[in-house]
Amino acid sequence: MTPDARPFGDTELGRIDESLMTELLEAFSHWHRLSATPDAERSVDWLMARLESIGIAVERHTCRLYLSDPVSALLSLPQRPDLGFTPKTRSFAADCPDGVAGLRIQDPYAFEPVTSRERLGWYERVRDRIVIADNGFEDYVERLSRFGARGLIHVWGSDEPAVHEETVGPIWGTPTLEDRKRLPRLPVIGLNRSEGEVLLRAMVASHTDLSASMCTRVATRVAEAGLPVAEIPGESDEFVLLSAHYDSWHEGVTDNATGNALCLAMAELFQRHRHQLRRGLRIAWWPGHSNARYGGSTWYADRHRSELHERCVAHINVDSPGCLGGDVLRVNGSGAECVDFLSRPVRQQAGSSPEDIGMLGRGADQSFWGLGIPLHLALKELPRPKDRNTRSPGCGGGWWWHTEADTLDKVDYHHLHRDASIHAWWLATLLLDERLPLDVAGYLTRIGVDLADLEARCDSALDFAPIRGAFANLQPLALELDGRWRQDPTRWQGAARRLLGELHRLRHTSVDDYQFDSTYAAGPFPGLGAVTGIMREDADPAIWLFAETQFFRHRDRLTDGLYRVSVELGQKLR
Numbered sequence: 001m002t003p004d005a006r007p008f009g010d011t012e013l014g015r016i017d018e019s020l021m022t023e024l025l026e027a028f029s030h031w032h033r034l035s036a037t038p039d040a041e042r043s044v045d046w047l048m049a050r051l052e053s054i055g056i057a058v059e060r061h062t063c064r065l066y067l068s069d070p071v072s073a074l075l076s077l078p079q080r081p082d083l084g085f086t087p088k089t090r091s092f093a094a095d096c097p098d099g100v101a102g103l104r105i106q107d108p109y110a111f112e113p114v115t116s117r118e119r120l121g122w123y124e125r126v127r128d129r130i131v132i133a134d135n136g137f138e139d140y141v142e143r144l145s146r147f148g149a150r151g152l153i154h155v156w157g158s159d160e161p162a163v164h165e166e167t168v169g170p171i172w173g174t175p176t177l178e179d180r181k182r183l184p185r186l187p188v189i190g191l192n193r194s195e196g197e198v199l200l201r202a203m204v205a206s207h208t209d210l211s212a213s214m215c216t217r218v219a220t221r222v223a224e225a226g227l228p229v230a231e232i233p234g235e236s237d238e239f240v241l242l243s244a245h246y247d248s249w250h251e252g253v254t255d256n257a258t259g260n261a262l263c264l265a266m267a268e269l270f271q272r273h274r275h276q277l278r279r280g281l282r283i284a285w286w287p288g289h290s291n292a293r294y295g296g297s298t299w300y301a302d303r304h305r306s307e308l309h310e311r312c313v314a315h316i317n318v319d320s321p322g323c324l325g326g327d328v329l330r331v332n333g334s335g336a337e338c339v340d341f342l343s344r345p346v347r348q349q350a351g352s353s354p355e356d357i358g359m360l361g362r363g364a365d366q367s368f369w370g371l372g373i374p375l376h377l378a379l380k381e382l383p384r385p386k387d388r389n390t391r392s393p394g395c396g397g398g399w400w401w402h403t404e405a406d407t408l409d410k411v412d413y414h415h416l417h418r419d420a421s422i423h424a425w426w427l428a429t430l431l432l433d434e435r436l437p438l439d440v441a442g443y444l445t446r447i448g449v450d451l452a453d454l455e456a457r458c459d460s461a462l463d464f465a466p467i468r469g470a471f472a473n474l475q476p477l478a479l480e481l482d483g484r485w486r487q488d489p490t491r492w493q494g495a496a497r498r499l500l501g502e503l504h505r506l507r508h509t510s511v512d513d514y515q516f517d518s519t520y521a522a523g524p525f526p527g528l529g530a531v532t533g534i535m536r537e538d539a540d541p542a543i544w545l546f547a548e549t550q551f552f553r554h555r556d557r558l559t560d561g562l563y564r565v566s567v568e569l570g571q572k573l574r
Helices: 018-028 038-054 116-123 138-146 193-205 253-272 295-303 305-311 339-350 413-432 440-457 465-487 489-508 541-573
Strands: 057-076 096-106 130-133 151-155 188-191 211-232 239-245 280-286 312-317 328-333 357-359 375-382
Touching: 018 038, 018 253, 018 413, 038 057, 038 211, 038 253, 057 188, 057 295, 096 151, 096 193, 116 541, 130 193, 138 151, 151 193, 151 211, 188 193, 188 211, 211 253, 211 295, 239 253, 239 295, 239 413, 253 280, 253 413, 280 295, 280 413, 295 305, 305 312, 312 413, 328 339, 339 357, 339 413, 375 413, 440 465, 440 489, 465 489, 465 541, 489 541
Parallel strands: 096 130, 130 151, 151 188, 239 280, 239 312, 312 375, 328 357
Antiparallel strands: 057 211, 096 211, 211 280, 328 375
């Protein structure tokens, strides 16, 4: 073990137990931990026993999840029986055991910037066709399904031979009765780039329209999964939530056994310091990340809403630390965290500042935006720029992401210790310091930049003046609160927490507090962001009407929300 002692006030954290992390990795590397399978439940048994052996109180919740497991896929070209393919289907794609057949069409606009009228015209040509594209995102699948496509062949955009497991479900967590009509009805398969190029060359060489047949088997079911939650109490009833998903595709050692190991090491470390903690530490290991679309974390949010709202001061999610090639670090946050708090331990452990401090996107069990939690953060590993040669969004950019090759040899133990040390520093700050690392003034600046950027990218007919007025009304009140909090955190920290929680609801969500946004990629103020780039002069009239209607509703939601926060804050400051 390497020493990790560093002064923190009157406390030295001591050593991070690397042997404990190694022990978990070696155990988990033998189990295929897809949610609600025997191997997944064995991993919960192992975690429970190990936590209890350290003396940590742990509760095993049981949550029912709506699961979608890819089983098999076939692809053939009747006119070219000499060509063979090795596709995979997608979680939440349609189950088509009898297969579908149809002529093929390639989508040249899958990621290209085109006008809404041009895109609508292309979609109208996909009816009864099997589409080949380098886009497999859930919003694209939903559009193809709506316009009558028969299937999608997603060709991966980089050269690794592996075929990645993915999901095309647009619903965040378990669907409601209202959501279920949006579940995909389109069969989807994925090919690696090499086989995709063979397919496209066959299309070009064919003197007639090339037909295809594709068959997908996807097993959808309701099943129970374990959700272990460890609790190390502090002096107050406030707590920090540290979380990681334990389910995986295949062995999933770097996605996410390394995250599970880091969380276990943090449990052991702060159990040693339990008598010094100002706030408690709660650690949750989620099921349902992969084949239930964040089902475990949304189940927990739905059933623990009140205590999360009243008592949780921060959520740190851990996903894929300790990866081979993950030499560069990025920190993603809510926007309300002090930059020095986010970057200082990275500088200490990695020798340089984070490559970037960005905004948390949709993913990684970020299921808690509507609960008033002021701080949300996550560390992300990336390869060095010269080594960024895959489209892999996880595992430190490793080509093995979501494949059978995510095995024990992909762990970099030096990186894992580095990442664990960074999390230990963050947690020590949050658990031991009275003052939370809030940045009210900085968050106001970020929101102002976001709103100006959105306005610049929207048609000039969409009037942002009401938003600008409401935000200008809030700013002096929020800055006054910031000043009072810095002078007297004991009295004013609760108000600062609530202000930031309310602003997160407006900036990071487009729905009410009891619903979840879709899984579509989105930036700040997602309800407004959806109308950017739609210009009245070149949009289909119906599309423009839809965009204009969406703008008015989300503009008024934001305007009213800002004024409501201003009124409540003004009353507190009097």
